[in-house]
Structure formats: C-alpha cells, structure tokens
Amino acid sequence: MSWEVVIGLEIHTQLATKSKIFSGASTAYGAEPNTQACLVDLGYPGVLPVLNKEVVHMAAMFGLAVNATVAPRSVFARKNYFYPDLPKGYQISQYELPIVEHGELFITDAEGNDKRIGITRAHLEEDAGKSIHEGLDKSSGIDLNRAGTPLLEIVSEPDIRSAKEAVAYMRKIHTIVRYLGISDGNMQEGSFRCDANVSVRPKGQEAFGTRAEIKNLNSFRFVEKAINFEVERQIELIEDGGEVVQETRLYDSDQDETRSMRSKEEANDYRYFPDPDLLPVEIAADFIESVRAELPELPDAKQQRFVEEYEVKKDDAAILTISRPVANYFEEAAAATDASAQLVANWVVGELSGALNKDGLEIGDSKVTAAELAGLLTRIHDNTISGKIAKQVFEAMWAGDGSADEVIEARGLKQITDSSAIEAVVDKVIEANPGQVAEYRAGKDKLIGFFVGQVMKETKGQANPGQVNQILKAKLSG
C-alpha cells in the first residue's frame, strides 16, 4: 500500500524581550540557577502577573508577517497541572481566543513549486522552569530562571506532507522571526523548538490517521530524523496489523528513535479557564496599522526583489535572503562595486560563506567587510586580477593582511596587461614547443589550452587570460 504522511508542527519561539512575560525579571540566558526568578516567577502567595506589552507588539508583528488576523481581543487562560518546574500549578497561556489566527506561508516543495502551509494560530504563553537531575544525589533541583520567559507558540495546519517539508516550514518560520527581530532563534539555548504531530493514512483516504506527538525537537536535523523514524514506525506498525495509539513521544537523538512518553489516557485534564488576574488583551486597529508600517521587508519579498533588481539567480537570492544581515551584506557590497551583482552573489554564497563556516562565524563578525569584498570584486571587474588570483587575495584578506589593493600590491599579483610583455612570453612558449605548434597548425585546436596553461605558468597566473588567448591565436595562426 502507498501511504501519505500528514504532519502539523507546533513551534515554540522564545520572544526576545528583556524581561519576562508577566514579571520584571531578566530573560538573559545562562545565569546561575534561580538568580533570575522574582516572587512572581516563583509563584509566591499574593503575587500577580502583569503583561509585558512588548510581547503583544511582537505577536502582532508575527501575525502580520504571515498574513494572519491579529485578534482585536484575545484572552489569557490558565492551563492547570502539577509539576515542580511549574511554580503556580498552572501555566498562563492562551486557549480559546489566541492573539493570532488564520495565517499562511509558502515553502518550496520537492518539485520546486510553491506550497502553501496554513498557520492555524499563534498564541502567547509563559515558559516553565526546568528540573535539574545531574550532580544531585537522590534528589532533583529546580531552576526557575526560564519560568515566565515569553513564548509564541505557532501552530500549523496539518498541511505538511514530508519530513523535508516540515524542515522547510520550520526554517521559514525561523527566518521570519529573526527578520522581525522578535526572537534570536537560538536552538541550542532552546529559544526555538518544536513539537511534531505525525500521522499516516493510505493515499487517497480523506480521514486522518491517529497521530503521535513528538515533543521538544530542537534542531532541524532532529526534526527530519524524528519524523522519518516516526513515519516508518507507524507504517510498519499498521502493515503488521497493529494500530497507532494517540500518545506523546520523545525523540532520542543518540538512538535515533522515538519512544512513548505518555498515552492519551494518561494525559492531563488541564481545566483551562480564563485567567481572572489578567484583563483581555485589546488591540486597536490603529495599533495594528502602526505595526504594519514598521514591518521590515520580509524574506519572500526581498528574494523577489533581488531577482528583479539585481538579476541574481533565484537559488542564490534564496540563500542571500536567509537572514537580514546576509542580505544587507550583499546589498552593501553590490552597491560599492561596479562588478555585476551576480558576481557579488557568487562570492557571498561561495567564498565568504565557506570562510565563515570554517571559522564558525556569523556574517556580522566577518573578517572581510562588505566594503572590502566590494574592493576585491572591483579588481576582478577592472581586470587588475583574475578570478583565480582573487581567491588568493581573499584568503590573505581573511587572514588580516589588508585590503585587496594592499594585498595585490604587496604580493605583486597585479595582472599583466602589457601586450608586449605577454607577446614576449608567448614567443618563448612557441619557441620551446615546436611539436605542439605543428600539431595545432595541423588542426588540433584543442591544444590552445595547453599553450594558455604554459603562458600562465610562466607569468605565475598573472597574465590577463583574454589577452593571452588573443595573442596566442594570432601568433600560432601566423
């Protein structure tokens, strides 16, 4: 039988506010346990939550960026359950009336076509703390630094049909939240993680299969691997006559498998009800318009503009728009050189990305600035150096040896464009290779490459390749 995979993702994005969603405590990552938890975060008797208005602003930005409705009225509710890392015994979240509803975004599917993924809703909530077991004998510790950190939970429609699409969707959301500046998207620190609802059904069947929810996936790679494992597990199970049970599963990256955590029967009854300590969030239409006015250019629009305005290839435009700093770098470099934008794109996507990856740097920390790269590309464009020499120059620039011009000057890499100098070398090469000359003249045109190579070797690659070609052809035919 042929199976169809159905996936919906719930992405938890930590919002990049300075203070927590309902208290004034700092959200900075990595502090000593329980040093960033105030009485509100600790759930002390008598304390009350006060909404950090910045999160409303951020959620509205997200809503507009994914073409969603930003609700004029949304309501915080309490999700009740007991757990040591949940100080109040309930999590403040949004339930019936979320702040964002009915959004969408587009990913590129396996055939290279645009595919729409619906976004059911995005709601605001507070994060819990975490339990610490390591280094403690027969007891557990609780660190409540993370308790009360603002999260935007983004819930997709079950429109995703493969692990690859799931990753593409998650990457798209990741790009959007970073474009908007509403999250640092740091996956190692847990600022961006997701739960995947996965089910399979026979191709052609309309009804959904029973789903399993894989919790807390914190890398794109894990999302892909966990879903692939889960899909195979479910198909095998059904084909062996079994039944998928609705349950929560955990992905173990060491074993590359998902394991059952709790079944539906064991699931909590969360007893949601509107939180009487918080007023409904009312958003006026003019606030939404002011947020819309300040939205940055979003990845899709920017990509399209790069293709139209700079005439760079679509694939390159996609890579150049992966983040705002990368796109800005490209535009800054392109503006500072007469070289073609496609050449700039090639270098940003190629040499520069390679060097950044090798050193584990973000583009903001690049050792070669956009202006410096532009300086190098200008020298290719005006024939001062060849593309090949430029790679050497770039390496030297990366190593801190100075600007393109300084490196070219210091190392004498300037291209030889003096025709008489090139002619002298060409003559020398012709004289030294009478056999090949005879063959060429007998019609073996391909040997032109051999002669070019010899001339370049003699000039240490500095001769202008165009001129070399021209002079060689003239002399050989003579």
Added chain:
Amino acid sequence: MALHTMTLAELTAGLESGEFTSVDVTRSLLDRIATYDAKLNALITVTGDAALAAAAKADADRAAGNVGMLNGLPVIHKDIFCTRGVKTSCGSKMLDNFISPYDAAIVERMTAAGAVVLGKANMDEFAMGSSNETSFYGPVHNPWDLDCSPGGSSGGSAASVAARFAPAATATDTGGSIRQPAALTNTVGIKPTYGRVSRYGMIAFASSLDQAGTITRTAEDAARVLGVMAGFDERDSTSVDAPVPDYLGEIGESIKGLRVGIVRQHFDEGLDAACAVKVKEAIAVLESLGATTVEVDLPNIDLSVPTYYVVAPAECSSNLSRFDGVRFGHRAENAEDLFDLYCRSRGEGFGDEVKRRIMTGTYALSAGYYDAYYLKAQQVRQLIADDFRKAFADVDVIAGPTTPTPAFKLGDKVDDPITMYLNDIYTIGANLAGLPAISVPCGFVDELPIGLHLVGTHFAESTLLRCAHQYQQQTDWHTACPEAFA
C-alpha cells in the same frame, strides 16, 4: 476617655493636640490584647515590638511635621495580607511556617501613611468560611457572646475592632467576608468596588471576586482608611486607574434626595422577623434624613449563592495549586516520590473546607463539566450584574439586611455547609457584580447586633460612606460595647 475606646478620628485629634502619643496608644492596646485575646482568639500574631517601634517613628515623624493620614494610628491586618518579615498564615497550616518576604500593596500604603500594625488577625482558612471555624488556629469568639461565631472569613478583624483591640482592621470580602462579620459584631465593614483596592500581596481565594476593605466602628473611620488603601496599582492588572475621591471630605454631605432601593426578595421568608423589623427601622431613619425609598427587583438574586459556589471554588482550585510543598509552606516529611510529596503536603496542609472547595472547583472546571457549571455560572453572574445595573437606573443605593439572622452559635452550622453558605445570601450579589457595599450597625436582636446592608453602583464608595455616616449621626448602635470588653 480611655484610649482603647477612641475612634481613628478621636485618636487623630488627641495625637494632634499632644494629649497623648502613638506610643501611649499602642502600649495601651497591646496591653488590652494581652489581657483579653485569650477569650477571643482574634489574633494569630501580635507584633508588639515592631508596633512600638513604628509608634515611636510615627511620633518622631509627627514632631518633624511629617504627618501621614494614618500617622500613629493602630491597625490590625487580616492574616491574608503579606507582611514582610512577619508570619502570613492565611489561617492555614499550609502557611504556618511562611514568613512573607514582601508587603502587600495595602500594607505598604498604610505603613507609608504612618499606620502602626499591632498584629495579624485570625480568619477562616484561606478566607473560606462564614464563621471563622475553618481556621487552623481555632475559631474566633464573638465579643458579644463568646459562644457565638463572629462570622467570617474576617472574623478576627471584626472581633478585634468590636472588642476595642484596635479602632480599625483590614479585611477581605469574596462573598460577604467583610460585611457579614461586621454585622455580627456591631462594626462597620466596607467592601469597595472590585478593582478599587490593589489585590497585590493579598493571598488569592477567588481572584475575580476578592476585594480588600476595612472594618471600623464608624463610617468616618472607614473613609479615612479606605482613602489610603484605594487607588491604582500597576502590579495588579485588575486594579482600576481612576482617581480616588476625598471620602473623608465628602462624608458630611446630606443624603437629602438619595433614592434608596428596597429589594423585594430580601424580605422574603429567609429573613428573621425581628431582624426585618430592625432593618426597616434603619431604612426609616434614612427616610427621615430626606432619602426616598423605591421598591426594586433583582429577579435572579436567588441564584447568587449557587453561582458563587461554582465560580469561587473553580478559581480557588487553581489559585491554591501553588501550595505544593516545593518552594514554601508546609512540606510533608519523607516523601517517597513527587506524587507522594504533593498528596501528603496538600493533604496535611489544607483543612476540610478548603479541600471541599478545591474538589468542587476542580470538578466544575473538568472536561465535560465546564460548560454545564463554570460557563453557566459565569452567564448567570452576568444576569445578576445586569439586574443590578437595571435597578441602579432608578436608585442610588440598595438597602437591606446584611445577614438573615444575628450571630449563630459556634459549632451550630459547621457540619452543614449549605446552611452555612446561606448566611451570605444578601452579600454575595455585590461580589458577583463587582459592586461596593457596606454594613453598618442597626440594632440588636436578642442582645446580638445586626447590620444594615447598603450596595452602591461601581465606584460609589463615597455615597455609601456618606449614607452610613449620616445614619450613624442619628443612631448610637455603633457606640455600644460588649460588656466583657468595656
């Protein structure tokens, strides 16, 4: 005139004239508490040293010309309000070991205004009760008859003021918990409009109903304290950012032309006949002062008690989840695992009435029952609020009895929660609708005091205080002191 018999107004005059100091007053009242509280059990904690230090500071402040509205005036806080460095038990074993690291907003405001805190008042556990019998620290006795309950949940606050331990006490009212004990102890109790006074630092019972107020012997004193307590607090999202009127300044104004609504349903068979007579006499006094009476209808008011007993437990079941033995409060010893820690810490820390309400509320919020209970109750709550709104189109205040009977014997209703709950039948409507209400002494039935209940529109505290004050100018019920505490 003995210091303990004085109202806040009289004490203020004496302090101003230099007749006595705050230290004199404080010492005198602490002595009284030491002598008499064994009979009443009105206080859980007496903060004598801190009170004397605060009194000395108040005297110094006064000498320096820095005189707050409550300078040097002794008060008692209900033990539901967090007080920094002092045990804040909420009447529960759960918090018997809890020393609050911070002050509640009203404690902060009153201290800043120069108040001297004598101690923390006994109360029903987590404010759940109408007789003060659910307190972990034992029941409070009514100064008018030690075999009787002073009412609840603010029984300790009311008994303290009635017994002249302090001229004023703070209290809270979720479903009559200020007004019912005030009525049963011959004191004045005001529950302000929901949102008028910050709930920050007041341990939550039912967040959408809880409101802090005062118990005093006169409406004038209530005006003085409420003026300090009231006002916007950004730490409480439900507190309302509206200016606070000059309650004390407006209290002397006439009530001529005031339209007083009489609720038909309030004089039905549930009301003790002798009480009904007293309440009608009180309304006649208002008429003699120029008020007119109008009969009004609150067709859904009979539903207020059942509505309340869905909404309040639902909220409390969630509010009390934080008492889990993990970070503060009672923790069971030698827990086998997490589940055992939760079950036994909560099982040991909470009393029966608290458990009853947590279970009721948990049920009301459960999947499959939410719509039938919680949602339905919220809808009825809206109907009741609408009834009041319609009634207030024709009247300025609604007058009636505070309680159906005078104080009942301790132990009488403790095993019958429904009868106990019916004690709040006249008061709960104001909580559900978020309206301000006051109870003022209006006479005695079988030598036990009862109260006249006045409800106003949102933020009409000034009208209620003025009405109660004008009534007290014409009557002297409130000056009566229980014999054993004279």
